[in-house]
Amino acid sequence: MYSNQIQKKVPCDWHQADIIAAIKKAGTNMSRLSEASGYSRNSLRNALYRPYPKAERIIATAIGVEASDIWPSRYS
Numbered sequence: 001m002y003s004n005q006i007q008k009k010v011p012c013d014w015h016q017a018d019i020i021a022a023i024k025k026a027g028t029n030m031s032r033l034s035e036a037s038g039y040s041r042n043s044l045r046n047a048l049y050r051p052y053p054k055a056e057r058i059i060a061t062a063i064g065v066e067a068s069d070i071w072p073s074r075y076s
Helices: 016-025 030-036 043-049 053-063
Strands: none
Touching (some): 016 030, 016 053, 030 043, 030 053, 043 053
């Protein structure tokens, strides 16, 4: 690599285990959060694997951060 090259920083999404841990720290779990939001028990889990903006916002709100902080690759 040449010293004059600039490296681009690639956005790094939170690991799924970190998201689940943050939800647990917030006093709930994915199933309860899904049901409390009017979805079936496993609906919000889809956001861990693929873009699902509405579920991402619900999860982010429960954790207390922006969805773009959790999944920067989806919001860049």
